[in-house]
Amino acid sequence: MSFRSIIQDMRDEIGSISRKGFEVKLGYGLRSRSHRAVNDGSGLPLVDALKQSCWANIPPELLRDVLMRIEETSDSWPPRKDVVACAGVCRNWRNIMKEIVKTPELSNNLTFPISLKQPGPRDITLQCFIKRNRTAQTYYLYLGLTQALTDDGKFLLAARKCRRPTCTDYLISLDLENMSKGSGSYIGKLRSNFLGTKFTAYDAQPPYAGAMVSKSRSTRLVGSKQVSPRIPPGNYPVAHIAYESNVLGSRGPRRMQCLMDSIPASAIEPGGVAPTQTDFPIGSLDSFSSIPFFRSKSAHVEQLPLPSAGQKEGKLVLKNKAPRWHEQLQCWCLNFRGRVTVASVKNFQLVASEENGQANQEHDKVILQFGKVGKDLFTMDYRYPLSAFQAFAICLSSFDTKIACE
Structure with missing residues (x-):
């Protein structure tokens, strides 16, 4: 039997089960729409039918x-x-795919x-x-599927702006x-x-083992009806971003600096390691059932030593790459390698600050770049040690x- 026919048989088997009343949840296995086992009229629960499926009992080596x-x-x-779909078939498939x-x-x-x-x-930058x-x-953040920005891309994250009397939340x-x-x-x-x-x-x-939650008004106002009662969301600082006052006037470029609380300065060096979350907490399991991705059962964060909150020198500091003045164009310019086409004060490139150590080739690499390409369209390219979030x-x-920067 060819590999293509194996895949086709798997799809047919999964489709026959779903037509009997099941809904394929790509997040955490198969469950009914009412979140409990139902019968197909023969008296046999469909959960048992799933366990008897030939695909759930494939020898581990072959699977x-x-x-x-x-x-x-x-x-x-x-x-x-297809990879995500395989992780949602059953527990055996999910464990191997993990x-x-x-x-x-x-x-x-x-x-x-x-x-x-x-x-x-x-080694590369992910283009979003x-x-x-x-x-x-x-x-809305999308992963670019092609070099052109005309495609819809793969949806990743969304944000909503909420204005408050003293601050703004996204x-x-x-x-x-x-x-x-x-x-x-x-x-x-x-x-x-x-x-x-x-x-x-x-x-x-x-974001890492031993992270301290930040106390704020928002965490005190969260009620039991808003979040899961088992593990309510907290406020764990991961980055502090500061924009300097613009001394060059309204037409000058912005100057910004980012202090990454959860990333050590050594992460950008060869062999450096940044904290890597491996699973969502147990309290979030039931929440992601409608999201076409995968979630894991355990709540584990890689054990990595990180500096204390007071040791600023131990954390990664990013700064925007200074633009140069173009005499012919009469504007400030940065080389975005064709990824940015519209001039805007919002455009920036972030590199590692020299505060993290001696300047070298690693500090010259652009870790994050952001720029305008249309009226409401912007590119975002990032790489290690930053995450998409x-x-x-x-x-x-x-x-x-x-107000104070432009």
Whole structure:
């Protein structure tokens, strides 16, 4: 039997089960629409029918070989949806797929939701773009599927702007529609000060072992009906972004600096390691059932030593790359390698600050770049040691109005 016929048989088997009343949940196995077992009229629960499926009882050696071939042949979206679909068939398939699929740092791919919290590739940059909806004050992050920005891309994250009397919050969610903090898809936020010159990015879950939650008014106001009663979301600082006052006038470029609380300065050096979350907490399991990605059962964060909150020199500091003045064009210019086409004060490139150590080739690499390509379309390219969530939060700070910077 050919490999193609094996895949076709698997699809037919899964389709026959779903037609009997099941809904394939790509997040955590198969469950009924009422979240309990139902009968197909013969008196046999469909859960038992699933256990008797030939695909659920494939010998582990054969199953591993089949799933490895699927993983190797699906290196980009949309074919990579087959990898996610395999992880949602049953527990045996899911456990093996968890072992096969590597982190973005090693595979250069974003596969499951937890990939958005993990550091990006070391050797390449992941090219994404952000769409802005001015009317709804929402922002959507997509993974670019082609070099052209005309395609829809793969949806990754969404954010909604919430104005408050003394600050502005950007709530970040895995859900395209529900971006409230009370939803189970909420994963973090970005908060600004009154002037819009300083921002703090918060992760809803600990970014590394021993992370300290930040006390704020929002955490005290969260009620039992808004979040899961088992593990409510917290405010764990992961980045502090500061924009300096613009001394060059309204037409001068912005100057910004990012202090990454959860990333050590040594992460950019050869052999350096950044914290890597591996699973969402147990309290979020039921919340991600409608998201077409994968979530894991355990709540584990890689044990990595990080400096204490008072040791600023031990954390990674990013600064924007200084633009140069172009005499012929009479404007400030940066080399975005064709990824940015419209001049804007929002455009920036972030590199490692020399405060992290002696200047070398690693400090000259652009870790995150953001720029305008249309009226409400922006590109976002990032790499290790930033994650998609951290990069998105930093870029959201550029959208906010800055009274003292422009």
